[in-house]
Amino acid sequence: MEKFSVLMSVYAREQSTYLEEALRSVFEQTVPPSEVVLVKDGPLTTELETVIASFAERYKSLKIVALAKNMGLGNALNVGLSACTYRLVARMDSDDLSLPNRFETQLKAFEKDLEVSVVGGWISEFENNPKQIISYRKVPEFDCEIKHFFLSKCPVNHMTVMFRKEDILKVGGYQHFYLLEDYWLWTRMINEGCKFYNIQNILVNVRGGAAMAARRGGWKYVKSEIKLQWQIWKMGLIGVYAFSRNIFVRFSIHMMPSSLRCFFYKKVLR
Template identity: 35%
Template sequence: MRKYSILMSVYYKEKPMWLRESIESMLSQTVKAEEFFIVKDGPLTDELDEVIDEYVKSYPELFTILALKKNMGLGPALAEGVKKCRNEIIIRMDSDDYSVPERCEKLLRELDKHPECGIIGSYEAEFSDDMNSPVAIHKVPETSEQIHAFMSRRCALLHPTVLYKKSVIINCGNYHDVRLYEDYDLFMRVVLEHNVKCYNIQENLYYIRINDAFFERRGGISYMKTAVGFKWRQHRKGYMSLGDFMVSAGGQAAVCLLPNKMRKWVYLNFLR
């Protein structure tokens, strides 16, 4: 099958045990990567460095490490990684999540079925303590037409689940430094501005960790201002109609202002 690079960004707040589990899940793929590219987004803890150094020593030809001098944020860190990955096909992975063993094989096979697509994604399962007992399955539209229609109100591609073509991401401007919305910003440009075809596998291939802090980060006045400001800028660019902006930003603003328990309930029961 096609050669591919795994792209992961790590910063100092990650837990070493979760980083190890994430890396192991990608090393256990049924179709192996040709490159595992890790961006150190600023100085890491000694424990995180030890985990990465252990894998570099064990797999010297597989791992490529880019160490940034200071913490740049996810968007800029991944932008550097995209430019320097040595393969056209890049598969994303977050440093505290888990991929099922067949994930990369299924993404690659789907790309063979849809060679016109620039991005292939999937569902993701959200879990707290036990992956075997997920609290929600985050579902997204399947076809390129459905993704295009959905994108004007909510992001229709789940960032850590995706395979994308390096040339497509660079041609669409790569990641920008957009706090909290680096993925949505990029995918809007890919789908709505450049009309790149995409596809989502209607199956969970990815497990993402969530807890109460996950929902707390998505609430409050500051988060609300960031969300509404981002969506207003997307409206001004023509990616959202005024009606789409009012529905999307208004709904998110209301959810941001809810108490955390209610916000968690809304996410798990209505936004998944």
């Protein structure tokens, strides 16, 4: 199968045990990556550094990119992307768990369709125990369905994707967009006519639940959502009705108390 890179980023506030589990799930694949590019987004804790050193000793394919200061996810991923050797790149978050056949399944999808730019898939979510799944996020399979889904919701699970590096760079790569770097990337790729595909199976087990929904609230997040919807409307990808509906729904949910937001976030925005 074709060689590929895995792109990850980690920063000081993340837990070392989560990073260890995430890295293990990346290396212990039915088709392991040709290289793993791990961006250290600013100075890290001793515990995180210990985990990274342990994996670097065991796996020579682990490439470390160290940033002098924290630059934020979008900027860190851009730096990491430039360090990726291969034309296919898989994204991986530093606290999630890839299923053992994830990369093999995605590589087969790229072999089957030479025109596809991004291959994602479904996620399962857990809070404390990876074996106790609390929810799923399933996204449409085919390009036309994905682009219709995009009119109201993010159509791709970022932590699951494998993509063609050249197509990402063609639209300007990752760009800073508060908590919405991925949604903004898919927007620009859809605007350029790139082709998407979502595997109709779970690829990644994600740490989600109430804590994730709680972070998706407050005025700063609402402003970011409004800014993104405004950009989508200006590009002509949605009409006035969809723009107004999306703003109303997002404003209402993101400004709710955390206890209510968790429920409506899963039911409406996921």
